[in-house]
Amino acid sequence: MTLFYLQDSRTDVGDGLMFWALGGGYTTSLDKAELFTQEQACSHRDTDIPWPKDYVDARAHLGVDHQYISLDEARDQLSPECTVVLQIPGHWNGNDIALAKWPIGHTFRFEKAHHLTFEAAEAIGNTPEEAVIWPLSYLEAKARRLVHKRDVNIKEALRGTGIAMAAPWEQRKPWQRPLNCHGCGRFISWDGRFLNDCPNCGANNCS
Structure with a gap:
């Protein structure tokens, strides 16, 4: 089925x-x-x-929603020679973070992110404003299919x-013929006539 x-x-x-x-x-x-x-x-x-x-x-594909990740939580998984990925700050697709891909650019697809060691990521010398280091295993656990x-x-x-x-x-709403105020003749809405009197002449058009 x-x-x-x-x-x-x-x-x-x-x-x-x-x-x-x-x-x-x-x-x-x-x-x-x-x-x-x-x-x-x-x-x-x-x-x-x-x-x-x-x-x-x-x-x-897999994407990482920034609402469900925390650097404080992830730091415990950073260790020598662990595999990491780099987040590119300032780039978003909805709630999803952008990750660096090889050899240049970024991707919102977790499976296409460039993998490197923690030491190699640190050697790049990027500041947190330029790139954020995330443990691969941490984001892997947080990624969801969309x-x-x-x-x-x-x-x-x-x-x-x-x-x-x-x-x-x-899919549009059924057409409704125009409604004229019985007092001054101006167009008024079918639904609005039950909420307020005519804003132009004050006539009641409920009946």
Whole structure:
């Protein structure tokens, strides 16, 4: 049976897709996302997008959310000849930190970060403002699986599932004819008429 993640398309965190979380709320972490059957995934709001789990998992990568890491905690794991990675301060993708990659530049994909020894990292002579040394094992334990919107395509993902996504114009609210104030004739909103009298002439348009 095909299982689905359910994306809340109203919000992303950086490039990371936001999914319904197990137990409530939303998350970018695939390991914390709730799984749905096809019937369940197709019975939610128009803004919720069903993604086949296998499709998303095949395109996921590891990212490190800065909210769940601490230098004070990580320092205990720094020791001679341990393997480290370098964080590039000032670069973010949502909540994810940027890591140095070889031979130049940075990446938000933990698996593509450049590995080096602690001694080699210290010999570079970078200040904490230029690069932050993190034990590889520490960040490895903190990294979580997520997927970036540029790496997935909903038409491709749903091919063969029998699910048809509504066209953008079909997701809009039904059209409502304009409403005129019975006192002065100005346009007023259907919902607003129950909250306030006409701001122009003071007429009550509730009836």
